[in-house]
Amino acid sequence: MLKERKISLQGQDHQLSHTDKQIAILEDLEQVSFADRLEGLGKSSFKPTGIDIFQVNLGKMCNQVCKHCHVDAGPDRKEIMTRETMQQCLDALDQSDISTIDLTGGAPEMNPDFRWFVEELSNRGKHIIVRCNLTIILANKKYNDLPEFFKKHKVEVVSSLPHFSARRTDAQRGEGVFEKSIAALKMLNTVGYGLADSPLKLNLVYNPSGAFLPADQAGLEAEFKRKLKDGYDITFNELYAITNLPISRFLDYLVASENYEDYMQKLIDAFNPAAVDGVMCRNTISIGWDGYLFDCDFNQMLDLKLNHGAPNHIKDFNVDLLTQREIILNNHCYGCTAGAGSSCGGVTT
Numbered sequence: 001m002l003k004e005r006k007i008s009l010q011g012q013d014h015q016l017s018h019t020d021k022q023i024a025i026l027e028d029l030e031q032v033s034f035a036d037r038l039e040g041l042g043k044s045s046f047k048p049t050g051i052d053i054f055q056v057n058l059g060k061m062c063n064q065v066c067k068h069c070h071v072d073a074g075p076d077r078k079e080i081m082t083r084e085t086m087q088q089c090l091d092a093l094d095q096s097d098i099s100t101i102d103l104t105g106g107a108p109e110m111n112p113d114f115r116w117f118v119e120e121l122s123n124r125g126k127h128i129i130v131r132c133n134l135t136i137i138l139a140n141k142k143y144n145d146l147p148e149f150f151k152k153h154k155v156e157v158v159s160s161l162p163h164f165s166a167r168r169t170d171a172q173r174g175e176g177v178f179e180k181s182i183a184a185l186k187m188l189n190t191v192g193y194g195l196a197d198s199p200l201k202l203n204l205v206y207n208p209s210g211a212f213l214p215a216d217q218a219g220l221e222a223e224f225k226r227k228l229k230d231g232y233d234i235t236f237n238e239l240y241a242i243t244n245l246p247i248s249r250f251l252d253y254l255v256a257s258e259n260y261e262d263y264m265q266k267l268i269d270a271f272n273p274a275a276v277d278g279v280m281c282r283n284t285i286s287i288g289w290d291g292y293l294f295d296c297d298f299n300q301m302l303d304l305k306l307n308h309g310a311p312n313h314i315k316d317f318n319v320d321l322l323t324q325r326e327i328i329l330n331n332h333c334y335g336c337t338a339g340a341g342s343s344c345g346g347v348t349t
Contacts, residue, residue: 008065008074009249016252017072019303025251025260026331031268034333041273046327051319053100053284055297055344056089057081058108058117060289063139066160066173068207068250070301073106081289083113085314088291090120092317102284102344104131104297109143122153129156131205131344134184135177147191156201157193158240158344159185162209164227172209185234194236203238211259213270213339214241217347240346243267245298245335267334275341278348281327287314295327297344298336304328 009017016022027033038046059080062073093101101121108114108130121128130150137146150157159181162169166178185202188194194202204224208214221239228234244250246263254260281295291314294300306312310325341348 007076008060008072009252010072011074011076014252016248016255019301022247022251023302023330025255026246029264029331031265034331034337035329037271037334038276038329041276043276046329048323048325048327049282050323051096051098051283051285053102053280054089054093054098054287055102055104055284056287057104057289057297057300058106058111058114060106061110062106062133063110063136064107064133064174064177066249067253068172068209068244070245070248070250070298071106072248072301077106079289080111081113081291083116085289085291086113086117086120088314088317089117089287090124092314093121093124093126095317096319098319099125100127100129102129102131107133107136109136109146115149118149118153118155127156128153129158131158131160132184133173134159134161134181137184137187138180147187147193150188151191151193151200154200156203157188158203158205159188159236160207161185161204161224162207164224164231168209172207182232182234185228185236186232189234194234196235201238202236203240204236205240205242207242207244211254211257211263211266213243213266214342217241217340238346240344241340241342242344242346243335243338243342245332247298247332248301264331264334267338270338271334272337272339272341272349274349275337275339278341278343279333279336280343280345284344285322291315293317293322295325298332299328299330302330302332304330 060073060077065074137143162172169178188202192198193200220241224239254263286294286297286300288300293306293312308326310321311318336342
Protein backbone atom coordinates (compact mmCIF):
# COMPACT_ATOMS: atom_id res chain seq x y z
CA MET A 1 0.00 0.00 0.00
CA LEU A 2 1.23 3.48 -0.85
CA LYS A 3 2.08 5.62 2.16
CA GLU A 4 -0.52 8.29 2.86
CA ARG A 5 0.77 11.84 2.43
CA LYS A 6 0.17 14.65 4.84
CA ILE A 7 1.74 17.39 2.69
CA SER A 8 1.94 18.24 -0.99
CA LEU A 9 4.53 17.00 -3.47
CA GLN A 10 6.00 20.48 -3.37
CA GLY A 11 6.27 20.30 0.41
CA GLN A 12 8.21 17.04 0.04
CA ASP A 13 10.41 18.55 -2.68
CA HIS A 14 9.31 15.57 -4.73
CA GLN A 15 10.72 15.39 -8.26
CA LEU A 16 7.18 15.42 -9.69
CA SER A 17 6.50 18.76 -8.02
CA HIS A 18 8.50 20.12 -10.96
CA THR A 19 6.39 20.42 -14.10
CA ASP A 20 9.33 19.77 -16.44
CA LYS A 21 9.69 16.32 -14.86
CA GLN A 22 6.01 15.59 -15.42
CA ILE A 23 6.14 16.77 -19.02
CA ALA A 24 9.23 14.63 -19.69
CA ILE A 25 7.29 11.55 -18.57
CA LEU A 26 4.25 12.49 -20.64
CA GLU A 27 6.29 13.13 -23.77
CA ASP A 28 8.20 9.84 -23.49
CA LEU A 29 5.48 7.98 -25.33
CA GLU A 30 6.04 5.11 -27.76
CA GLN A 31 2.53 5.43 -29.17
CA VAL A 32 1.35 8.23 -31.43
CA SER A 33 1.28 11.59 -29.67
CA PHE A 34 -2.02 13.33 -28.99
CA ALA A 35 -1.13 16.19 -31.35
CA ASP A 36 -0.35 13.73 -34.15
CA ARG A 37 -3.58 11.87 -33.40
CA LEU A 38 -5.54 15.08 -33.96
CA GLU A 39 -3.58 15.83 -37.10
CA GLY A 40 -4.63 12.43 -38.40
CA LEU A 41 -8.22 13.60 -37.93
CA GLY A 42 -7.53 16.72 -39.98
CA LYS A 43 -7.23 18.91 -36.88
CA SER A 44 -3.64 20.13 -37.22
CA SER A 45 -4.96 23.51 -36.09
CA PHE A 46 -6.85 23.29 -32.81
CA LYS A 47 -8.55 26.51 -31.78
CA PRO A 48 -11.26 27.63 -29.35
CA THR A 49 -14.87 28.01 -30.40
CA GLY A 50 -15.12 31.03 -28.10
CA ILE A 51 -14.83 31.86 -24.42
CA ASP A 52 -17.98 30.96 -22.51
CA ILE A 53 -16.41 30.05 -19.18
CA PHE A 54 -13.92 32.02 -17.11
CA GLN A 55 -12.29 29.52 -14.73
CA VAL A 56 -10.33 31.16 -11.93
CA ASN A 57 -7.96 29.33 -9.59
CA LEU A 58 -8.04 31.30 -6.33
CA GLY A 59 -5.08 29.48 -4.84
CA LYS A 60 -3.51 26.14 -4.07
CA MET A 61 -4.20 26.23 -0.32
CA CYS A 62 -6.57 23.47 0.77
CA ASN A 63 -7.66 21.79 3.97
CA GLN A 64 -7.27 18.36 2.34
CA VAL A 65 -4.43 16.43 0.69
CA CYS A 66 -6.19 14.13 -1.78
CA LYS A 67 -4.26 11.32 -3.43
CA HIS A 68 -5.51 12.08 -6.95
CA CYS A 69 -5.19 15.90 -6.80
CA HIS A 70 -3.88 17.35 -10.07
CA VAL A 71 -3.34 20.72 -8.35
CA ASP A 72 -1.05 19.26 -5.64
CA ALA A 73 -3.08 21.37 -3.21
CA GLY A 74 -2.81 21.19 0.56
CA PRO A 75 -2.55 23.12 3.83
CA ASP A 76 1.15 23.74 3.17
CA ARG A 77 0.54 25.50 -0.16
CA LYS A 78 0.62 29.27 0.25
CA GLU A 79 -0.07 30.41 -3.33
CA ILE A 80 -3.14 32.65 -3.13
CA MET A 81 -4.67 35.05 -5.66
CA THR A 82 -4.43 38.64 -4.48
CA ARG A 83 -7.29 41.13 -4.58
CA GLU A 84 -5.29 43.07 -7.18
CA THR A 85 -5.33 40.07 -9.52
CA MET A 86 -9.02 39.50 -8.77
CA GLN A 87 -9.66 43.10 -9.80
CA GLN A 88 -7.81 42.45 -13.05
CA CYS A 89 -10.15 39.49 -13.59
CA LEU A 90 -13.15 41.75 -12.99
CA ASP A 91 -11.74 44.35 -15.39
CA ALA A 92 -11.35 41.65 -18.05
CA LEU A 93 -14.91 40.46 -17.50
CA ASP A 94 -16.18 44.04 -17.77
CA GLN A 95 -14.85 44.20 -21.33
CA SER A 96 -16.43 40.91 -22.42
CA ASP A 97 -19.80 39.17 -22.43
CA ILE A 98 -18.53 36.06 -20.59
CA SER A 99 -21.33 35.09 -18.22
CA THR A 100 -20.12 31.99 -16.36
CA ILE A 101 -17.38 32.20 -13.73
CA ASP A 102 -15.99 28.94 -12.35
CA LEU A 103 -14.09 29.36 -9.07
CA THR A 104 -11.67 26.64 -8.09
CA GLY A 105 -8.54 25.95 -6.03
CA GLY A 106 -7.32 24.29 -3.73
CA ALA A 107 -10.25 25.21 -1.60
CA PRO A 108 -11.25 28.55 -3.16
CA GLU A 109 -13.12 29.50 0.03
CA MET A 110 -9.79 29.70 1.89
CA ASN A 111 -8.74 32.75 -0.10
CA PRO A 112 -9.25 35.71 2.28
CA ASP A 113 -10.89 37.73 -0.52
CA PHE A 114 -13.15 34.92 -1.71
CA ARG A 115 -16.39 36.47 -0.45
CA TRP A 116 -15.49 39.91 -1.79
CA PHE A 117 -14.83 38.40 -5.22
CA VAL A 118 -18.11 36.44 -5.21
CA GLU A 119 -20.01 39.58 -4.22
CA GLU A 120 -18.39 41.57 -7.04
CA LEU A 121 -19.24 38.85 -9.55
CA SER A 122 -22.78 38.62 -8.21
CA ASN A 123 -23.23 42.38 -8.53
CA ARG A 124 -22.31 42.01 -12.20
CA GLY A 125 -25.01 39.40 -12.70
CA LYS A 126 -22.60 36.56 -13.44
CA HIS A 127 -23.44 32.89 -13.08
CA ILE A 128 -21.01 31.73 -10.41
CA ILE A 129 -19.82 28.15 -9.93
CA VAL A 130 -17.81 27.23 -6.84
CA ARG A 131 -15.94 23.93 -6.72
CA CYS A 132 -16.30 23.03 -3.07
CA ASN A 133 -14.64 20.05 -1.41
CA LEU A 134 -17.50 20.01 1.16
CA THR A 135 -15.27 19.48 4.22
CA ILE A 136 -14.22 23.14 4.11
CA ILE A 137 -17.72 24.03 5.34
CA LEU A 138 -16.97 22.20 8.60
CA ALA A 139 -13.25 22.95 8.79
CA ASN A 140 -13.64 26.14 10.80
CA LYS A 141 -16.51 28.14 12.30
CA LYS A 142 -15.84 30.96 9.86
CA TYR A 143 -16.88 28.66 7.01
CA ASN A 144 -20.02 27.24 8.63
CA ASP A 145 -22.27 29.85 6.98
CA LEU A 146 -21.01 29.12 3.46
CA PRO A 147 -24.29 27.39 2.45
CA GLU A 148 -26.22 30.57 3.30
CA PHE A 149 -23.61 32.73 1.55
CA PHE A 150 -23.82 30.56 -1.56
CA LYS A 151 -27.61 30.78 -1.49
CA LYS A 152 -27.60 34.57 -1.16
CA HIS A 153 -25.55 34.91 -4.34
CA LYS A 154 -27.25 32.02 -6.19
CA VAL A 155 -23.94 30.21 -6.53
CA GLU A 156 -23.96 26.83 -8.25
CA VAL A 157 -22.10 24.40 -5.99
CA VAL A 158 -20.05 21.61 -7.56
CA SER A 159 -18.86 19.27 -4.83
CA SER A 160 -16.34 16.47 -4.78
CA LEU A 161 -17.57 13.11 -3.52
CA PRO A 162 -15.57 10.13 -4.81
CA HIS A 163 -18.08 7.53 -3.63
CA PHE A 164 -21.21 6.92 -1.60
CA SER A 165 -19.24 4.72 0.81
CA ALA A 166 -16.96 5.96 3.59
CA ARG A 167 -14.23 3.45 2.83
CA ARG A 168 -13.66 4.47 -0.78
CA THR A 169 -14.09 8.19 -0.16
CA ASP A 170 -11.69 8.26 2.77
CA ALA A 171 -9.15 6.14 0.88
CA GLN A 172 -8.92 8.83 -1.79
CA ARG A 173 -9.44 12.02 0.20
CA GLY A 174 -8.39 11.27 3.80
CA GLU A 175 -9.74 9.77 7.01
CA GLY A 176 -13.08 11.20 8.13
CA VAL A 177 -13.75 13.03 4.87
CA PHE A 178 -16.89 11.04 4.04
CA GLU A 179 -18.59 11.76 7.37
CA LYS A 180 -17.84 15.49 7.05
CA SER A 181 -18.95 15.51 3.40
CA ILE A 182 -22.30 13.98 4.32
CA ALA A 183 -22.78 16.58 7.06
CA ALA A 184 -21.95 19.39 4.61
CA LEU A 185 -24.34 18.01 1.98
CA LYS A 186 -27.11 17.97 4.58
CA MET A 187 -26.36 21.62 5.36
CA LEU A 188 -26.61 22.49 1.68
CA ASN A 189 -29.88 20.56 1.34
CA THR A 190 -31.26 22.38 4.39
CA VAL A 191 -30.90 25.79 2.73
CA GLY A 192 -32.43 24.51 -0.52
CA TYR A 193 -29.55 23.16 -2.57
CA GLY A 194 -30.11 20.08 -4.70
CA LEU A 195 -33.87 19.90 -4.15
CA ALA A 196 -36.15 19.03 -7.05
CA ASP A 197 -38.15 22.27 -6.90
CA SER A 198 -35.22 24.59 -6.08
CA PRO A 199 -33.19 26.79 -8.45
CA LEU A 200 -30.12 26.23 -6.23
CA LYS A 201 -27.96 23.71 -8.05
CA LEU A 202 -25.85 21.14 -6.22
CA ASN A 203 -23.79 18.85 -8.47
CA LEU A 204 -21.36 16.14 -7.41
CA VAL A 205 -18.04 15.11 -8.96
CA TYR A 206 -16.90 11.50 -9.15
CA ASN A 207 -13.26 10.59 -9.83
CA PRO A 208 -12.14 6.96 -10.08
CA SER A 209 -10.11 5.78 -7.10
CA GLY A 210 -7.56 3.86 -9.17
CA ALA A 211 -5.93 3.43 -12.56
CA PHE A 212 -9.15 3.03 -14.53
CA LEU A 213 -11.65 5.14 -16.43
CA PRO A 214 -14.97 6.18 -14.87
CA ALA A 215 -18.02 4.04 -15.48
CA ASP A 216 -21.07 5.33 -17.37
CA GLN A 217 -21.98 8.74 -15.96
CA ALA A 218 -25.75 8.25 -16.15
CA GLY A 219 -25.52 4.92 -14.34
CA LEU A 220 -23.25 6.36 -11.66
CA GLU A 221 -25.60 9.29 -11.13
CA ALA A 222 -28.59 7.01 -10.66
CA GLU A 223 -26.68 4.85 -8.18
CA PHE A 224 -25.34 7.84 -6.22
CA LYS A 225 -28.82 9.35 -6.01
CA ARG A 226 -30.34 6.12 -4.76
CA LYS A 227 -27.61 5.40 -2.20
CA LEU A 228 -27.41 8.95 -0.82
CA LYS A 229 -31.19 9.28 -0.59
CA ASP A 230 -31.76 5.89 1.00
CA GLY A 231 -28.78 6.06 3.33
CA TYR A 232 -28.67 9.73 4.32
CA ASP A 233 -31.76 11.46 2.88
CA ILE A 234 -29.50 13.59 0.67
CA THR A 235 -30.50 14.82 -2.78
CA PHE A 236 -28.49 16.53 -5.53
CA ASN A 237 -28.96 17.57 -9.16
CA GLU A 238 -26.31 16.01 -11.39
CA LEU A 239 -23.19 13.89 -11.08
CA TYR A 240 -20.11 14.58 -13.21
CA ALA A 241 -17.82 11.64 -13.92
CA ILE A 242 -14.34 13.05 -14.54
CA THR A 243 -11.33 11.06 -15.74
CA ASN A 244 -8.16 11.41 -13.66
CA LEU A 245 -5.44 12.92 -15.83
CA PRO A 246 -1.87 11.63 -15.49
CA ILE A 247 -0.36 14.73 -13.89
CA SER A 248 0.87 15.76 -10.43
CA ARG A 249 -0.25 13.49 -7.55
CA PHE A 250 -2.17 11.08 -9.75
CA LEU A 251 0.90 10.76 -11.99
CA ASP A 252 2.97 10.06 -8.88
CA TYR A 253 0.49 7.35 -7.85
CA LEU A 254 0.64 5.79 -11.32
CA VAL A 255 4.44 5.75 -11.39
CA ALA A 256 4.83 4.52 -7.79
CA SER A 257 2.27 1.75 -8.28
CA GLU A 258 3.77 0.79 -11.68
CA ASN A 259 0.47 1.53 -13.41
CA TYR A 260 1.57 4.45 -15.59
CA GLU A 261 2.18 2.63 -18.90
CA ASP A 262 -1.00 0.55 -18.57
CA TYR A 263 -3.09 3.61 -17.70
CA MET A 264 -1.75 5.62 -20.63
CA GLN A 265 -2.52 2.67 -22.89
CA LYS A 266 -6.08 2.60 -21.55
CA LEU A 267 -6.50 6.29 -22.36
CA ILE A 268 -5.03 5.87 -25.83
CA ASP A 269 -7.10 2.77 -26.61
CA ALA A 270 -10.24 4.60 -25.45
CA PHE A 271 -9.55 7.69 -27.60
CA ASN A 272 -12.91 8.88 -28.95
CA PRO A 273 -12.84 11.28 -31.92
CA ALA A 274 -16.40 12.33 -31.06
CA ALA A 275 -15.16 13.66 -27.71
CA VAL A 276 -12.59 16.01 -29.24
CA ASP A 277 -14.86 18.93 -30.05
CA GLY A 278 -16.38 19.02 -26.57
CA VAL A 279 -13.20 19.31 -24.53
CA MET A 280 -13.13 22.20 -22.06
CA CYS A 281 -10.30 24.12 -23.70
CA ARG A 282 -12.57 24.88 -26.66
CA ASN A 283 -14.82 27.25 -24.67
CA THR A 284 -12.92 27.98 -21.44
CA ILE A 285 -10.05 30.19 -20.39
CA SER A 286 -8.19 29.23 -17.21
CA ILE A 287 -6.68 31.88 -14.95
CA GLY A 288 -3.97 30.90 -12.48
CA TRP A 289 -3.67 32.26 -8.95
CA ASP A 290 -0.96 34.64 -10.20
CA GLY A 291 -3.01 35.88 -13.17
CA TYR A 292 -1.36 33.85 -15.92
CA LEU A 293 -3.63 32.40 -18.61
CA PHE A 294 -3.93 28.80 -19.71
CA ASP A 295 -6.07 26.73 -22.08
CA CYS A 296 -7.40 24.61 -19.22
CA ASP A 297 -6.92 23.79 -15.55
CA PHE A 298 -4.69 20.82 -16.42
CA ASN A 299 -2.38 22.88 -18.63
CA GLN A 300 -2.23 25.36 -15.77
CA MET A 301 -0.89 22.73 -13.41
CA LEU A 302 1.75 21.78 -16.00
CA ASP A 303 2.63 25.48 -16.40
CA LEU A 304 1.81 25.37 -20.13
CA LYS A 305 1.07 29.06 -20.55
CA LEU A 306 -0.60 30.44 -23.66
CA ASN A 307 1.61 31.37 -26.58
CA HIS A 308 1.25 31.77 -30.37
CA GLY A 309 0.71 35.50 -29.96
CA ALA A 310 -2.12 35.33 -27.43
CA PRO A 311 -1.75 37.36 -24.22
CA ASN A 312 -0.65 35.11 -21.37
CA HIS A 313 -1.65 37.28 -18.38
CA ILE A 314 -5.04 38.55 -17.26
CA LYS A 315 -3.83 42.17 -17.24
CA ASP A 316 -3.48 41.93 -21.03
CA PHE A 317 -6.83 40.17 -21.57
CA ASN A 318 -8.11 40.42 -25.14
CA VAL A 319 -11.08 38.29 -26.18
CA ASP A 320 -10.37 38.52 -29.90
CA LEU A 321 -6.74 37.41 -29.61
CA LEU A 322 -7.58 34.68 -27.11
CA THR A 323 -10.32 33.29 -29.34
CA GLN A 324 -7.85 33.05 -32.23
CA ARG A 325 -5.14 31.26 -30.24
CA GLU A 326 -3.78 27.80 -30.92
CA ILE A 327 -4.55 25.47 -28.02
CA ILE A 328 -1.45 23.89 -26.46
CA LEU A 329 -1.58 20.09 -26.54
CA ASN A 330 0.34 17.33 -24.80
CA ASN A 331 -0.26 13.66 -24.13
CA HIS A 332 -2.25 14.22 -20.93
CA CYS A 333 -4.98 15.44 -23.31
CA TYR A 334 -5.76 11.79 -24.05
CA GLY A 335 -7.54 11.83 -20.67
CA CYS A 336 -10.13 14.36 -21.86
CA THR A 337 -10.92 12.39 -25.02
CA ALA A 338 -11.08 8.87 -23.63
CA GLY A 339 -14.40 7.04 -23.64
CA ALA A 340 -17.33 9.43 -23.32
CA GLY A 341 -14.90 12.35 -22.91
CA SER A 342 -14.19 14.32 -19.77
CA SER A 343 -14.41 17.96 -18.74
CA CYS A 344 -15.12 20.01 -15.64
CA GLY A 345 -18.79 19.42 -16.45
CA GLY A 346 -18.48 15.67 -16.83
CA VAL A 347 -18.75 13.70 -20.07
CA THR A 348 -18.57 15.55 -23.38
CA THR A 349 -20.44 13.15 -25.70
